[in-house]
Amino acid sequence: MMNAIRFHRKGPPEVLQYEMIDRPVPGVGHVLCRVRATGVNYADVMKRAGDSYPIPVELPFIPGAEAVVEIVESGEGVDPGLIGQRAVVFPGASCYADYVVVPTNRVYRLPERLDDEQALALFGQGTTAGIMLRQSTRMAKGDVVLIQAAAGGVGLVAVQLAKAWGAGAVIGCASTPEKRALVKEYGADLVVDYNKPGWTEDVRAFTGGRGVDIVLEMTGGQIAEECFDLMAMFGRSVVFGSVSEQSWLLDTGRLAHRSLSVAGFWTRPHLDNPVLFESMLAEFADLIEEGKLKVHLGGRWPLSQAAKAHAAIESRTATGKQILVPDSVFS
Incomplete structure (x- = not known):
């Protein structure tokens, strides 16, 4: 079992429910990841609020396109050497949770110089x-x-x-x-x-x-x-x-x-080009070290308070990157 945020109907931030659900199992070509931090994006707000997002949402739905994770289990056909690695992943959904299953072509290596929250802000935005x-x-x-x-x-x-x-x-x-x-x-x-x-x-x-x-x-x-x-x-x-x-x-x-x-x-359309993302993240790490780039973290919330993060974005009071952290490690 694991904790996750789901919505069973579209509507205001309050439709986001913190629930206990079954932990997913990795299939062929997939890995199971323990979520360290999850990014909150305007696209998540669009999916929750109505029908303006271009891809249909099947209910109940777990939002969250990207996360920084630790890979903990590999499915069939996956190099077990990935287990234990820290990475940023983009399954497109389901990251508002303690665990997420991701295809290996959506796993991107992270420069050690970027911490979890820097990596989230720089990978998506x-x-x-x-x-x-x-x-x-x-x-x-x-x-x-x-x-x-x-x-x-x-x-x-x-x-x-x-x-x-x-x-x-x-x-x-x-x-x-x-x-x-x-x-x-x-x-x-x-x-x-x-x-x-x-x-x-x-x-x-x-x-x-x-x-x-x-x-x-x-x-x-x-x-x-x-x-x-x-x-x-x-x-x-x-x-x-x-x-x-x-x-x-x-x-x-x-x-x-x-x-x-x-x-x-x-x-x-760019996500299947890992070289593009990994090289850009490495360049961003260089710019940070040179003092030419800094990351503004606008809000850090426990996963159970995802509705507050959505409300901040929807009201246009939020600045910078909004991040959710599993309640078990939030401090």
């Missing part, structure tokens, strides 16, 4: 920021980068990576004075309140009227439209969420005269 900047937008030295929700888990890492990788300037968007102060502390050159009327004029003034080269877009609605208008010639925008749950309807005819690009990003 960090690699999202890194892949979007490097691959989706092809960030070049000197680019002006605008980052929405810059006080969140992805945003704070993106601010630092853009600076470390040679951005000409980084503009962070955040909704409260406290969040804007945090984004400034983490290295943004300009921080704006994108809920304030006329905020785009502050960006235009800062860039001398030129606009921005890159937008990391995850708000949707009117904010997405305003950011699109800020894009300079050859600008690139990558959409990785829509926290406003408002649609952004783009007339593609508007792309041509400024040679603009709009792309989408989802982590899952």
